[in-house]
Amino acid sequence: MTISRAPRPPGEGGEAPGRSGDRAAAALALCREKGIALTPSRRRILEILAIEGRPLGAYEMIDRVALATGKRPAPISIYRALDFLLESNLIHRLTSRNAYLACGHGHAAREPIVFLICETCGEVVEATSHELNGSLAGLVEKAQFSPRATVMEVAGRCRTCAIA
Ligand SMILES: [Zn+2]
Numbered sequence: 001m002t003i004s005r006a007p008r009p010p011g012e013g014g015e016a017p018g019r020s021g022d023r024a025a026a027a028l029a030l031c032r033e034k035g036i037a038l039t040p041s042r043r044r045i046l047e048i049l050a051i052e053g054r055p056l057g058a059y060e061m062i063d064r065v066a067l068a069t070g071k072r073p074a075p076i077s078i079y080r081a082l083d084f085l086l087e088s089n090l091i092h093r094l095t096s097r098n099a100y101l102a103c104g105h106g107h108a109a110r111e112p113i114v115f116l117i118c119e120t121c122g123e124v125v126e127a128t129s130h131e132l133n134g135s136l137a138g139l140v141e142k143a144q145f146s147p148r149a150t151v152m153e154v155a156g157r158c159r160t161c162a163i164a
C-alpha cells in the first residue's frame with residue numbers, strides 16, 4: 001500500500017517551513033510531465049490546493065482566490081477550473097465533504113484511490129494499493145463495467161487522534 005499523508009494545516013502539525021511551497025512546485029512539475037498547459041486561473045487554483053494540503057470546498061476556494069487576487073471570482077469559473085483539474089487527474093474530489101484536494105502523485109487515472117478521513121482532526125490521507133487494484137479490476141471486468149474513476153472514502157480516527 002502506498003500512503004501519502006496530506007500535511008496538516010500550518011500551525012497544527014509542526015510542518016517544516018517551505019513544505020507547502022514544495023508541494024505547489026511538485027504539482028506544477030506534474031502538470032509539465034503530463035503535458036498539461038494550465039491557464040493562470042487554473043494554475044492558481046491548483047497551487048492553492050497544493051499549498052493548503054487539505055480538502056477545500058468550492059466556496060472556501062472562492063475566498064482564497066479573492067484573497068490572492070483582490071477580486072472575487074464567479075462560482076461558475078471556479079467550478080469550471082475544478083472540473084478541468086479533476087479531469088486532468090491533478091486533484092481529487094471528496095464526495096462526502098464536497099471538497100477538493102490536490103493529488104500530487106501522478107498515479108494512473110483509473111487507479112483506485114482510498115481516502116482515510118479523520119473525523120477528529122480533519123487529516124486526509126490518500127492511499128493506493130496494488131492488491132485492491134487487482135481485485136477491483138476483476139470485479140468490474142466480471143460486470144463488464146467501464147469505470148471512469150474509483151474513489152473510496154473511509155471515515156474514522158487517525159493514529160494520532162485514536163491514542164489521544
Ligand atoms: Zn491521487
Ligand SMILES: [Zn+2]
Nearest residue numbers: 118121158161
Ligand atoms: Zn486525526
